[in-house]
Amino acid sequence: MEKSVQTLTSFIIALTTSLIFSASAMAADPLPSWNEGGSKQAIMDFVTAVTKEGGKDYVPPGERIATFDNDGTLWIEYPMYTQALFAFDRVKELAPQHPEWKTRQPFKGVLEDDMKAVGATGMEGVMELILATHSGMTATEFSQEVSRWLATTKQKRFDRLYTELVYQPQLELLAYLRANGFKTFIVSGGGIAFMRPMTEKVYGIPPEQVVGSSVVAEFQLRDGKPVLARMPEINFINDKAGKPVGIYQHIGKRPLLAFGNSDSDMQMIEYTMAGEGRRLGLFVHHTDAAREYAYDRDSHVGKLDKALDQAAARGWIIVDMKKDWKQVFPGN
Amino acid sequence: MEKSVQTLTSFIIALTTSLIFSASAMAADPLPSWNEGGSKQAIMDFVTAVTKEGGKDYVPPGERIATFDNDGTLWIEYPMYTQALFAFDRVKELAPQHPEWKTRQPFKGVLEDDMKAVGATGMEGVMELILATHSGMTATEFSQEVSRWLATTKQKRFDRLYTELVYQPQLELLAYLRANGFKTFIVSGGGIAFMRPMTEKVYGIPPEQVVGSSVVAEFQLRDGKPVLARMPEINFINDKAGKPVGIYQHIGKRPLLAFGNSDSDMQMIEYTMAGEGRRLGLFVHHTDAAREYAYDRDSHVGKLDKALDQAAARGWIIVDMKKDWKQVFPGN
Numbered sequence: 001m002e003k004s005v006q007t008l009t010s011f012i013i014a015l016t017t018s019l020i021f022s023a024s025a026m027a028a029d030p031l032p033s034w035n036e037g038g039s040k041q042a043i044m045d046f047v048t049a050v051t052k053e054g055g056k057d058y059v060p061p062g063e064r065i066a067t068f069d070n071d072g073t074l075w076i077e078y079p080m081y082t083q084a085l086f087a088f089d090r091v092k093e094l095a096p097q098h099p100e101w102k103t104r105q106p107f108k109g110v111l112e113d114d115m116k117a118v119g120a121t122g123m124e125g126v127m128e129l130i131l132a133t134h135s136g137m138t139a140t141e142f143s144q145e146v147s148r149w150l151a152t153t154k155q156k157r158f159d160r161l162y163t164e165l166v167y168q169p170q171l172e173l174l175a176y177l178r179a180n181g182f183k184t185f186i187v188s189g190g191g192i193a194f195m196r197p198m199t200e201k202v203y204g205i206p207p208e209q210v211v212g213s214s215v216v217a218e219f220q221l222r223d224g225k226p227v228l229a230r231m232p233e234i235n236f237i238n239d240k241a242g243k244p245v246g247i248y249q250h251i252g253k254r255p256l257l258a259f260g261n262s263d264s265d266m267q268m269i270e271y272t273m274a275g276e277g278r279r280l281g282l283f284v285h286h287t288d289a290a291r292e293y294a295y296d297r298d299s300h301v302g303k304l305d306k307a308l309d310q311a312a313a314r315g316w317i318i319v320d321m322k323k324d325w326k327q328v329f330p331g332n
Numbered sequence: 333m334e335k336s337v338q339t340l341t342s343f344i345i346a347l348t349t350s351l352i353f354s355a356s357a358m359a360a361d362p363l364p365s366w367n368e369g370g371s372k373q374a375i376m377d378f379v380t381a382v383t384k385e386g387g388k389d390y391v392p393p394g395e396r397i398a399t400f401d402n403d404g405t406l407w408i409e410y411p412m413y414t415q416a417l418f419a420f421d422r423v424k425e426l427a428p429q430h431p432e433w434k435t436r437q438p439f440k441g442v443l444e445d446d447m448k449a450v451g452a453t454g455m456e457g458v459m460e461l462i463l464a465t466h467s468g469m470t471a472t473e474f475s476q477e478v479s480r481w482l483a484t485t486k487q488k489r490f491d492r493l494y495t496e497l498v499y500q501p502q503l504e505l506l507a508y509l510r511a512n513g514f515k516t517f518i519v520s521g522g523g524i525a526f527m528r529p530m531t532e533k534v535y536g537i538p539p540e541q542v543v544g545s546s547v548v549a550e551f552q553l554r555d556g557k558p559v560l561a562r563m564p565e566i567n568f569i570n571d572k573a574g575k576p577v578g579i580y581q582h583i584g585k586r587p588l589l590a591f592g593n594s595d596s597d598m599q600m601i602e603y604t605m606a607g608e609g610r611r612l613g614l615f616v617h618h619t620d621a622a623r624e625y626a627y628d629r630d631s632h633v634g635k636l637d638k639a640l641d642q643a644a645a646r647g648w649i650i651v652d653m654k655k656d657w658k659q660v661f662p663g664n
Contacts, residue, residue, distance in 0.1 A: 062538060139580055183540070196584045206394060207584030208515070209540075217580050219573040219599055226599070226606045228580045235581070241551040248471055248549050248560045249567070250582065252528045252539030267551055267558070274558045 030176040033169040033327040039282070039319045043173065046280045050256060051180050057278040061181035065255045067211075067247060067268060068170070070188035070195060072261040072302040073284050074203060076155065076165040078293040081301055083194050084126070086149050090133035098132075107132070119300075131232040134191060135215050139228040147197045158329070163202050167284075168330045170259075174203055177257070185255075187211045187247055189239030189264055193230070211250040213238045240264050244271035255279075261286070262302040269307075269316060281316045283307055288322040292329075362508040365501040365659040371614070371651045375505065378612045382588060383512050389610040393513035397587045399543075399579060399600060400502070402520035402527060404593040404634040405616050406535060408487065408497040410625040413633055415526050416458070418481050422465035430464075439464070451632075463564045466523060467547050471560040479529045490661070495534050499616075500662045502591075506535055509589070517587075519543045519579055521571030521596055525562070543582040545570045572596050576603035587611075593618070594634040601639075601648060613648045615639055620654040624661075 034040040049057040050064065071077035091101065091110045101107030106125035109117030118125060134142065155165055174184050184205055186195060192212030199205045216231040238246040244267050247255065258265070258272040261284040269281035285304060286295050296304040311318050321328065366372040381389040382396065403409035423433065423442045433439035438457035441449030450457060466474065487497055506516050516537055518527060524544030531537045546567040549560045570578040576599050579587065590597070590604035593616035601613035617636060618627050628636040643650050653660065 062532065065540075185540075192581070192584070200394065208397075208517075208582070210584065214581055217577045219576045219603070226576065226603045228576060228603075244551045244558065244560060245549045249524070249546055250540070252524070252542065271551070271558045271560075 030179065031169065031172050033172055033325060035324055035326050037324060039317055039324045042317050043280070043282075046257070046278065047177070047180050049278055059256055059277065063253065063256065064177075064180070064182040065185065065251060065253050066174075066177050066182045066257040067185045067187040067251075067255040067259070067272070068174070069260040069262075069265050069268070070186050070190055070212075072286065073259055073265075074166055074170050074186070075162065076158075076292065077261075077302050078286065078295055078299075079301070081190070082162045083190050084129075085153070086146070086194065087129045087133045089149065089153065090145075091129065094133065127234065130191070131215065131234070134193070135230040135232040137230055139193065139217065139230060142193055142230055143197050146194055150198055160329070163198050164331070165329055166202055167325070168327050169325045171203065171330065173259075174205070178204065182257070183209065185209045185211060185247075185251060187238065187243055187258075187268060189213060189237070189242075191215075192238075211238060211246045213242075241267045243268035247271070258282070259284070260307075262304050263306050264303075266307050266310075273314065273316070281314075283311065283316060283318050285318050285320050287320050288325075288328065290322075292321060294322075362511070363501065363504050365504055365657060367656055367658050369656065371649055371656045374649050375612070375614075378589070378610065379509065379512050381610055391588055391609065395585065395588065396509075396512070396514040397517065397583060397585050398506075398509050398514045398589040399517045399519040399583075399587040399591070399604070400506070401592040401594075401597050401600070402518050402522050402544075404618065405591055405597075406498055406502050406518070407494065408490075408624065409593075409634050410618065410627055410631070411633070413522070414494045415522050416461075417485070418478070418526065419461045419465045421481065421485065422477075423461065426465065459566065462523070463547065463566070466525070467562040467564040469562055471525065471549065471562060474525055474562055475529050478526055482530055492661070495530050496663070497661055498534055499657070500659050501657045503535065503662065505591075506537070510536065514589070515541065517541045517543060517579075517583060519570065519575050519590075519600060521545055521569070521574075523547075524570075543570060543578045545574075573599045575600035579603070590614070591616070592639075594636050595638050596635075598639050598642075605647065613646075615643065615648060615650050617650050617652050619652050620657075620660065622654075624653060626654075 031040055049055060050059040052058055068074055071081050088110050091107055095101055095111055101111060106118045106121040106129055109115065110129065150161065150163055153162065154160060155162055158165060177184055186199060186205055186209065188195060190212050192210055192214050195210050195212055196207040199210050200207065214235040216233040216235045218229045218231055220227055220229045236242065236246065243265065247268065254275040255272045257280040258269050259282045260269060265283065273279050273281050283304065286293055286302065288294060295302065296308060307316065308318065363372055381387060382391040384390055400406055403413050407414070420442050423439055427433055427443055433443060438450045438453040438461055441447065442461065482493065482495055485494065486492060487494055490497060509516055518531060518537055518541065520527060522544050524542055524546050527542050527544055528539040531542050532539065548563040548565040548567045550563055552559055552561045568574065568578065575597065579600065586607040587604045589612040590601050591614045592601060597615065605611045605613050615636065618625055618634065620626060627634065628640060639648065640650065
């Protein structure tokens with residue numbers, strides 16, 4: 001009997017300890033890299049309101065959909081989109097098999113590091129670069145190529161891998177939303193197949209919760225083995241007015257919360273906010289030249305102009321990187 | 333002290349009771365509507381193997397993707413696909429606004445219940461019917477229309493709603509897979525927007541885990557309000573070789589288990605089985621004229637012919653409805 005009481009006592013101690021630990025975990029700040037203030041308060045008030053059972057703003061877990069843009073919202077995009085840099089590197093790698101590129105824009109510009117010449121070819125030139133470097137291989141081969149590049153290529157100024165140049169406050173926000181029953185999605189203009197190899201490890205977002213632009217894929221048998229071939233043809237551009245469309249086709253539910261950083265995210269945020277009940281729309285404003293970059297109205301990437309003008313009137317939250325974020329990247 | 337020992341004792345009793353209950357829940361048959369035998373055994377052996385930590389076939393939960401065809405695999409499809417019947421009813425409803433349909437096939441055939449005339453217009457005619465009845469409204473309006481139809485239209489022979497003519501053994505299988513860490517998806521040739529209004533309630537599969545055919549959608553502002561307009565243009569046909577493509581674009585992972593019922597599911601199953609490690613591919617064979625229907629090689633819906641011939645050699649499981657299923661529909 002002595003023995004069993006002892007066992008019971010240690011059981012109770014273990015139980016009490018675990019209760020104390022979970023209580024303190026609940027009390028801890030879920031967003032430690034966010035400075036106290038308007039943006040953080042707005043987020044926490046919103047999450048509290050929609051998760052409070054019996055409250056007037058309550059939303060059941062299945063409807064708690066949060067969508068995040070990727071470039072400039074979850075990871076660095078300045079001075080050039082990561083995927084474009086990947087495409088440039090691929091052009092250089094593939095150049096020996098394409099002697100014609102030496103004299104043809106936009107390839108010539110890439111090979112000579114002449115970004116002005118590349119830029120002069122406009123959207124059409126960019127599409128040509130993307131198709132030339134993102135198709136002509138199987139799905140598996142492309143995924144391996146992306147993984148290899150991401151594991152070995154460093155951003156120049158910060159001398160870190162791109163997957164390390166993600167925003168710590170956003171990692172905390174994603175985790176906080178998930179802990180509150182939200183399902184988190186990426187909804188990006190970037191290539192779906194370029195993002196998927198890293199989103200689960202870096203953001204905790206599995207491939208099936210990534211919505212993005214895509215090339216046409218084709219099911220083929222090669223030596224009797226089924227493969228998915230990536231074709232040199234655009235399937236869908238998940239940008240601007242394409243974002244609500246991508247959300248409809250892929251998710252089939254209207255987001256409760258949407259987070260972007262540029263005018264290209266306006267339609268996603270508009271669509272989100274037009275839903276019934278309480279919703280939250282946010283934009284990252286890149287204001288921090290010291291810790292990251294400062295750019296908005298005149299930027300060639302992540303242009304934030306109209307959304308800045310309209311935010312106040314439309315109830316969108318502008319998150320000021322310099323003021324709202326205690327820390328920008330993980331680790332330091 | 334007496335008091336606290338009493339509390340501890342009742343705590344222990346509660347704990348023991350709950351342990352006994354969970355043990356008995358674990359011991360209970362998770363697939364009671366499946367007869368003992370080859371198919372059931374193959375499924376349970378497979379799930380045990382891929383979920384056994386440290387085992388040679390172990391697969392981590394995130395990779396446990398199961399894809400199910402819908403028509404004829406999860407719910408009834410004979411003598412006519414449910415979505416086609418919905419389209420026919422819509423044609424009749426919309427006919428007053430389209431006087432030209434009285435003299436034009438395939439609409440004339442639908443209005444006169446002349447299925448032979450409709451059939452004579454072939455795939456092109458079917459597409460015309462689908463586009464005429466599935467576009468020209470907003471996403472929200474279409475979803476409401478489908479919900480209303482599904483809530484009010486009964487299948488003639490069984491005099492039950494289509495959402496009640498789902499297969500009980502498959503509902504058990506979906507729940508069993510989810511209880512074992514699988515994420516369950518529908519991958520159907522049917523319209524994604526036709527299925528989504530009912531999949532969560534009926535199958536426990538949320539809209540974002542439904543992959544299907546789609547029309548083009550467009551983001552529009554109507555009186556300043558953002559809507560998604562369904563356009564009279566096919567976006568994607570998620571059938572046959574389209575199924576592995578839909579899986580790639582939508583899920584981004586190769587299934588571990590895939591379940592179909594017709595030759596249109598062969599590519600999905602081929603793609604699934606070609607993955608590394610242990611995989612499972614299954615087909616429902618409709619052999620039960622008494623409890624449901626019996627059809628295969630010569631059927632105009634859910635034709636199962638080549639897959640029947642190749643199953644044994646390729647290691648695909650043919651589930652014989654009559655022999656393998658103790659019960660077909662829920663309730664009874």
